[in-house]
Amino acid sequence: MSTRAKAARIRAYGPPEVLVFEDIDVAAPGPGQLLIRNTVIGLNFVEVYYRRGTFPVPAFPAVLGNEAVGVVEAVGADVTGIKVGDRVVYSDDVHGAYSTFCLYSADRVAIVPDGISDQQAASSFLKGLTARYLLKETVKLQAGDTVLYHAAAGGVGQLFIQWAKTMGIQVIGTVSSPEKMAIALAAGCSHVINYRSDNFADRVMELTGNIGVKAVFDSVGKDTFSDSLAVLQPRGTLVVFGKASGNPPLINPFDLAPRSLTLTWPVLPVYVATPQQLASAAEDLFQAIETGIINVEPSRVYPFEQLIEAHRDLEERRTTGAAVLIV
Structure with missing residues (x-):
């Protein structure tokens, strides 16, 4: 049974206005997959590259977005260690985060510790994992x-x-x-x-x-x-x-x-290529957040509906630190 979702899609490359909100159907999770209800979406400059066409998308129409935090709504077969109701964060370069719901591979998410908020996790997972591999590896x-x-x-x-x-x-x-x-x-x-x-x-x-x-x-x-x-x-x-x-x-x-x-x-996917590498990096990042080594509170918070404005701010470099979208 599919789930109705609201997603921001592009049908051509161009300025922020090519992002259009549309209703889409998200399928039930298959083996190894999770259905995630996104709560906070992270904004990253790489998404400007994909919107402009600097980096190609696999096909049109495309749902952009590489990072989000959400709640697991359904679990596919063969998934272990994650259950309905868990808060998870993801940031692989596979697109699809600009949506209220998405499907994601269970072995490519991390469970968010209780001491870290959705906004903190969404503003820091991709950026934090990037900072970590640059600095430490x-x-x-x-x-x-x-x-x-x-x-x-x-x-x-x-x-x-x-x-x-x-x-x-x-x-x-x-x-x-x-x-x-x-x-x-x-x-x-x-x-x-x-x-x-x-x-x-x-x-x-x-x-x-x-x-x-x-x-x-x-x-x-x-x-x-x-x-x-x-x-x-x-x-x-x-x-x-x-x-x-x-x-x-x-x-x-x-x-x-x-x-x-x-x-x-270097590129992040190579440094977190396996589930074990991703889990180890995420654990190190979460520990740095929880012990106060790094401050990951977002500097800009937008409603999901203001995605176009958020992209304008990203492109014009009016943002500093991290920005997130509240779904």
């Missing part, structure tokens, strides 16, 4: 290391910085405005550079005594790529994980040789 960092993080006032950035500070890692952040400088400093940056008024490469080298940083974490792409390589110390690592300003320029691998630099573009 892409580069071998240790107390005393200094790194550079671009877009430091963003949702992932604030979690990364808070977490890094508790590990004794110093973070130099870059932002685009004085207001965002204050946010990044409050999150725990040791220094913050406004790249609109200062050359960040010059400032980083000044701040590090011309040594450079051990790693750069760059989701901006084209505009920051070359200077990010320039500020790395010998054997440093450039971690590119987004391209908000466009594709980075092509590079000859031999250009990395003089300082033995490493260039990588």
Whole structure:
């Protein structure tokens, strides 16, 4: 028996207005699946990429959305460890979260602990898992290391910085405005550079005594790529994980040789590819939330019906931190 749901779908790529609310039928859960009634939906810039067509959707019409928290309404055959009434969170890149109900694989969700609210979980699962693998798995960092993080006032950035500070890692952040400088400093940056008024490469080298940083974490792409390589110390690592300003320029691998630099573009799905990896990462994230290592309260809360406005704010970079939709 299917369930009637209200979903935001796109039938073509384009501006926020291509998102249209429609009634859809969601099938009963099959083997290994859950029927989830979404309560809070997380907003992430990657969904702008899919709406614009920067990243392709599998087919039209498409229900976007990669992250949500909800209540399990029905359980398919062969599901163990999860029951009707459990609160669960998910964030895989499979779309479908912009809906009041959805089907999801039971081995790709995490049960939300009692001490974490729906809003906290929806605002932090994708961003928190991303911050975690960047900080703990892409580069071998240790107390005393200094790194550079671009877009430091963003949702992932604030979690990364808070977490890094508790590990004794110093973070130099870059932002685009004085207001965002204050946010990044409050999150725990040791220094913050406004790249609109200062050359960040010059400032980083000044701040590090011309040594450079051990790693750069760059989701901006084209505009920051070359200077990010320039500020790395010998054997440093450039971690590119987004391209908000466009594709980075092509590079000859031999250009990395003089300082033995490493260039990588990691993606979250590879780091949580198995149910065991996802469960371990989620446990670490939830512990960081519950012990106060990271603050995951959303900075912007919209009703689900204001999704188009929320996308405009995302696209125009009027949001800092995390934003969520209340269903």
